[in-house]
Amino acid sequence: MVDSLKSKRLSGVGEYYFSKKLKQIEELNKAGHQVLNLGIGSPDLKPPQSVQDALIAGLEESNANQYQSYKGIPELREAFASWYQTYFDLSLNPDQEVLPLIGSKEGIMHISMSLLNERDKVLVPNPGYPTYGAASKIAGAEVIHYTLNENNNYLPDFDELELLENVKLMWVNYPHMPTGTDGSEELFQRLVNFSRKKGIIIVNDNPYGFILTNEQNSLLKHRHESDLVLELNSLSKSHNMAGWRVGLISGNPDLIQTILTFKSNMDSGQFKPIMRAAIAALNEPKSWYDQINSEYRKRREKVLEIVDLIDCKITNKQVGMFVWTKISTKHQQAELFADHLLEEYKIFVPPGSVFGSEGGQYIRFSLCSDMPVWNEVINRIKEKK
Ligand SMILES: Cc1ncc(COP(=O)(O)O)c(C=O)c1O
The missing domain is CATH 3.90.1150.10 (Aspartate Aminotransferase, domain 1)
Structure with missing residues (x-):
């Protein structure tokens, strides 16, 4: 070209x-x-057999071929909320705090395009998933890398981050890819406090929470409804459904509403049988x-x-x-x-x-x-x- x-x-x-x-x-x-x-x-x-069965059954639904809601079918939002309740021990309002997505990667772009302006500062982990930086740049924002290495146990150095001014958004990703560092309640509590103190939007990208972990941790566990925190999650790894493209954004309802403004101009909803299949996946036992x-x-x-x-x-x-x-x-x-x-x-x-x-x-x-x-x-x- x-x-x-x-x-x-x-x-x-x-x-x-x-x-x-x-x-x-x-x-x-x-x-x-x-x-x-x-x-x-x-x-x-x-993926689980139940997922394939639900997909096939879903094809028979009379409106399977039609456009679906930008927010996904209510049953899918409810299934995500009860999955979070069961495994992360936190409650989400399925109508206001859950937005189904075509994967977490899509969410990174939606969040960036909905919330960032030109030259806004964005904190991105180094090393980290390359899409955080790419999406920030596409949105015109300025990327500031924060270092994760052996010396800081692959955790953000809050003393250093405190010194930065005018940061709009911070990406975190625990369990962390690529280093494999797990999140903890203590870390997420500190992040929520940091968001409150500095007025920064913090997004945890959490697609690896079920793989070889002892428990599921979430940034949303210690937040209040008005906190500027969001979490992305996905069925790509937890249910071997990478190609099916199912994920969600959860957290602050006002931010989610804003993201929906962008998203509803990008896509026209998900294929209904895939949403049915996702519900089956979310209902799988431990x-x-x-x-x-x-x-x-x-x-x-x-x-x-x-x-x-x-x-x-x-x-x-x-x-x-x-x-x-x-x-x-x-x-x-x-x-x-x-x-x-x-x-x-x-x-x-x-x-x-x-x-x-x-x-x-x-x-x-x-x-x-x-x-x-x-x-x-x-x-x-x-x-x-
Ligand atoms: C940290 C991280 N976030 C997001 C994704 C993308 O996940 P999804 O398939 O839900 O878009 C990946 C995929 O490799 C990843 O490693």
């Missing part, structure tokens, strides 16, 4: 790393290599989460074996769908090390630098490959050692 046609708001926003890398992997595969992709957080496990976690635990053990074989190490306690791995000091940069893994063993593991400069010494394994793949990786490495 001719560069001069590109809108100014896209300047500084690159093509999404994984979309570029997938093309390269496709080329390698075409050339006869069998690249094992250990990078992408798209669950290979199946044993559903136990079952997927027992598989992830086995996979994690294999990754730890691989981490040892390639002379890397794990330096913090981790939950979630990834293993954040520090490279050996003899390899100076994660990008070069990731290239080496691709070249030598035909395995793709993204360098931590994709998630920010603080990731320069790390690579990130995803747990979304099954056991034969991990065994094959181990064989490939052992054969060459």
